Amino acid sequence: MSERKYDSKEEEQYALWCDEAVEWGLLDEWEYQPPSWLLTPKATVMVEKQLKTKVKMIEKTVYQSHSYTCDMRLVLSELGLRAFSGVFPTTYLADVDWYLFGRRKTIMVDVKGGHQSYDGGRSFSINQKLMYWFYKIVIEKVVPWKSQRDRKGKPKKTNKDGTMKANKCFFMDTFCPDTLRYQKNGELSAMGKDCPTVEEFINNIKETK
Numbered sequence: 001m002s003e004r005k006y007d008s009k010e011e012e013q014y015a016l017w018c019d020e021a022v023e024w025g026l027l028d029e030w031e032y033q034p035p036s037w038l039l040t041p042k043a044t045v046m047v048e049k050q051l052k053t054k055v056k057m058i059e060k061t062v063y064q065s066h067s068y069t070c071d072m073r074l075v076l077s078e079l080g081l082r083a084f085s086g087v088f089p090t091t092y093l094a095d096v097d098w099y100l101f102g103r104r105k106t107i108m109v110d111v112k113g114g115h116q117s118y119d120g121g122r123s124f125s126i127n128q129k130l131m132y133w134f135y136k137i138v139i140e141k142v143v144p145w146k147s148q149r150d151r152k153g154k155p156k157k158t159n160k161d162g163t164m165k166a167n168k169c170f171f172m173d174t175f176c177p178d179t180l181r182y183q184k185n186g187e188l189s190a191m192g193k194d195c196p197t198v199e200e201f202i203n204n205i206k207e208t209k
Contacts, residue, residue: 004032011071011111013144014170016177018072024198026080034108036067037137039130068127070139072109081105083205087173091138108139142170145191175201 006012011032018030042065049058076084085092088107108131110124128139146169171177172195181192196204 006032007071008111008113010113010144013177013180014072014109014111014142016179017144017171017174018074020175020177020179020198021074021080024202025077026083026198026202028075028077028080030075031073033069033071034073036069037131037135038065038067039127039134040066068131068139070108071111074107074109076105076107079202079205083202084174087170088140091140094132094136094138108137109142110139112141112143144170145176146172147190171195 004015006015015032018027021027022030040063043062044059045062046057047060049056074080084107091107110128112124124141128141131137131139171191174196175198176191176195178198181189181195181197183189
């Protein structure tokens with residue numbers, strides 16, 4: 001695992017994915033927690049304050065300012081541009097003009113766990129909408145991994161023919177980082193069993209394009 005400190009296990013897992021995507025030429029670069037964006041300024045009012053000899057107007061804060069910081073900023077390579085159209089559909093749909101990043105196709109990501117509180121999901125949704133409203137920047141929600149099998153190793157979801165139905169998550173749609181594919185004993189992890197490798201993902205791009 002990376003020596004950098006992350007705010008969650010999911011962010012650390014996704015950082016490993018980013019590193020491998022750079023190694024394989026899918027990303028040109030990536031950044032953890034890029035600069036914040038101001039969504040609402042501080043709200044203040046002027047009120048009277050009685051001094052000994054006069055009345056002075058002073059500023060009082062009603063609400064503090066509100067800013068948003070996404071978890072990751074990804075800069076796609078030419079290969080990545082072809083590879084991720086189905087993975088980050090909202091960004092591609094919006095066709096955002098990335099003038100802030102030298103006109104390179106940039107994906108802004110907010111990493112979430114498989115389970116999150118109602119309040120956490122609601123606050124993200126509000127930030128996501130405000131970011132597009134004020135800055136025309138799409139924030140893509142990413143859940144790196146969701147368990148596909150129960151404790152007995154059986155698929156949690158199945159198709160009518162009994163085959164495993166994918167529990168949708170980012171690693172299933174792309175690839176599992178190599179450092180997460182194996183357990184300490186050398187056996188394949190749950191991710192390793194059910195997710196493509198980066199090589200399989202890239203080969204699939206070349207076959208379908």
